[in-house]
Amino acid sequence: MRMESDVLQETEVLTPHAGSDVDRWRQDFPILRETVRGKPLVYLDNAATTQKPQSVIDAEAAFYRHTNANVHRGVHALSQLATDQYEAAREKVRRFINAAGTQEIVFVRGTTEAINLVAQSYARPRLSADDNIIVSAMEHHSNIVPWQMVCAQTGAELRVAPVNDAGELDLDMFAKLVGPGTKLVAITHLSNALGSITPVARIVEIAHALGVPVLLDGAQAIAHLGVDVGALDCDFYAFSGHKIFGPTGIGVLYGKTALLDAMPPYQVGGDMIRSVTFGQTEYNDLPYKFEAGTPNIAGAIGLGAAIDYVSAVGIDAIAEHERDLLDYATGLVAGIKGLKIIGTAQHKASILSFTLDGVHPHDIGTILDNDGVAIRAGHHCAMPVMQRFGIAGTARASFSLYNTHGEIDALVAGLVKVQEMFQR
Numbered sequence: 001m002r003m004e005s006d007v008l009q010e011t012e013v014l015t016p017h018a019g020s021d022v023d024r025w026r027q028d029f030p031i032l033r034e035t036v037r038g039k040p041l042v043y044l045d046n047a048a049t050t051q052k053p054q055s056v057i058d059a060e061a062a063f064y065r066h067t068n069a070n071v072h073r074g075v076h077a078l079s080q081l082a083t084d085q086y087e088a089a090r091e092k093v094r095r096f097i098n099a100a101g102t103q104e105i106v107f108v109r110g111t112t113e114a115i116n117l118v119a120q121s122y123a124r125p126r127l128s129a130d131d132n133i134i135v136s137a138m139e140h141h142s143n144i145v146p147w148q149m150v151c152a153q154t155g156a157e158l159r160v161a162p163v164n165d166a167g168e169l170d171l172d173m174f175a176k177l178v179g180p181g182t183k184l185v186a187i188t189h190l191s192n193a194l195g196s197i198t199p200v201a202r203i204v205e206i207a208h209a210l211g212v213p214v215l216l217d218g219a220q221a222i223a224h225l226g227v228d229v230g231a232l233d234c235d236f237y238a239f240s241g242h243k244i245f246g247p248t249g250i251g252v253l254y255g256k257t258a259l260l261d262a263m264p265p266y267q268v269g270g271d272m273i274r275s276v277t278f279g280q281t282e283y284n285d286l287p288y289k290f291e292a293g294t295p296n297i298a299g300a301i302g303l304g305a306a307i308d309y310v311s312a313v314g315i316d317a318i319a320e321h322e323r324d325l326l327d328y329a330t331g332l333v334a335g336i337k338g339l340k341i342i343g344t345a346q347h348k349a350s351i352l353s354f355t356l357d358g359v360h361p362h363d364i365g366t367i368l369d370n371d372g373v374a375i376r377a378g379h380h381c382a383m384p385v386m387q388r389f390g391i392a393g394t395a396r397a398s399f400s401l402y403n404t405h406g407e408i409d410a411l412v413a414g415l416v417k418v419q420e421m422f423q424r
């Protein structure tokens with residue numbers, strides 16, 4: 001198959017280590033056979049979205065081809081099949097993150113919607129002018145703006161726990177910020193801009209000691225770290241399907257049953273009700289209370305297939321491979337004059353953010369793109385952390401299970417080219 005775009009076309013898979021795990025994993029992702037501008041695609045923008053294995057593509061297509069019907073509504077066979085598959089996907093998510101029950105797994109559009117849901121449905125009714133919400137200085141806008149909005153609506157204060165020069169959360173300062181008026185702590189599990197892994201166990205411990213619930217933004221962590229909400233004891237966990245090899249438009253809000261039970265619906269309409277009269281409406285049970293309207297059925301089924309894929313490969317094997325990639329890339333770029341890594345936390349995963357003296361990150365991204373190397377450049381929807389480091393943006397390479405040393409070599413060769421062009 002040939003792509004219509006003049007810059008994309010299909011070619012052979014890069015097979016740098018024939019027979020190795022990464023070689024086998026690469027075969028599962030058809031897009032890796034594409035060329036971009038005549039060069040093999042080197043996809044290092046996995047923090048923005050991951051590529052999809054054939055099994056995920058097939059699961060979505062099979063749904064539309066064989067079992068497409070609406071869920072929870074029909075007595076006919078297709079509707080029952082669709083419902084079974086949709087609910088089976090929910091169970092796969094439950095098992096994957098070790099939630100206590102499927103009533104704690106709410107399907108949403110993605111991390112952004114999950115956080116907005118908690119802001120409006122959990123936080124808003126509980127906040128008043130003397131209260132506060134705590135975030136960190138390295139949050140994505142999706143874990144800042146919903147809290148800013150709810151603070152504006154209620155008069156509450158948004159408190160920001162600082163990060164040090166390495167991009168690590170200052171736990172002492174964080175502990176000082178948590179107080180009697182704190183109604184929620186909302187912190188990223190893995191920073192998309194810096195790659196820092198936050199000390200979530202300690203965060204939960206400190207917050208819970210004062211009875212404060214914790215929401216973790218798992219948009220990045222979900223595909224790179226084993227997530228066990230039972231062991232973490234966090235109160236809410238949000239993630240997006242598309243960052244873990246699943247489709248766009250589907251994501252998950254995990255919430256503890258008691259908290260979700262006590263929350264009003266976020267949106268209202270069909271499927272989330274038990275009975276409706278013009279006088280009053282009785283809401284459905286969890287998790288359906290939070291799933292108004294026809295859900296993204298195919299997306300949920302695709303996410304289920306993505307979880308099957310990750311479980312088959314093993315999250316530990318993925319983490320180990322990505323650790324090796326990050327170490328290899330970090331070592332190589334250290335030799336590039338004028339390159340500064342932004343985010344040097346002791347505990348990091350899969351993300352290499354950097355600046356190059358005298359070169360705008362967008363120029364880095366554009367020049368690399370000419371060689372088929374896809375990275376992200378800019379503020380990564382995390383402008384406050386850029387301000388913290390006194391920069392407008394970074395170039396960011398983000399790794400996944402199908403990336404190779406050869407691809408990192410291509411990145412580094414491209415960066416050397418950038419440097420030469422700008423030194424002329």
Ligand code: C6P
Pocket residue numbers: 047048049110111112113140142143188190191192193217219220240376380381
């Ligand atoms: N970060 C990136 O390139 P959505 O868009 O709802 O799927 O995810 C939002 C989001 C929330 N939190 C974190 C930590 C994230 O990294 C993201 C998405 C992408 O870094 C796109 S801006």
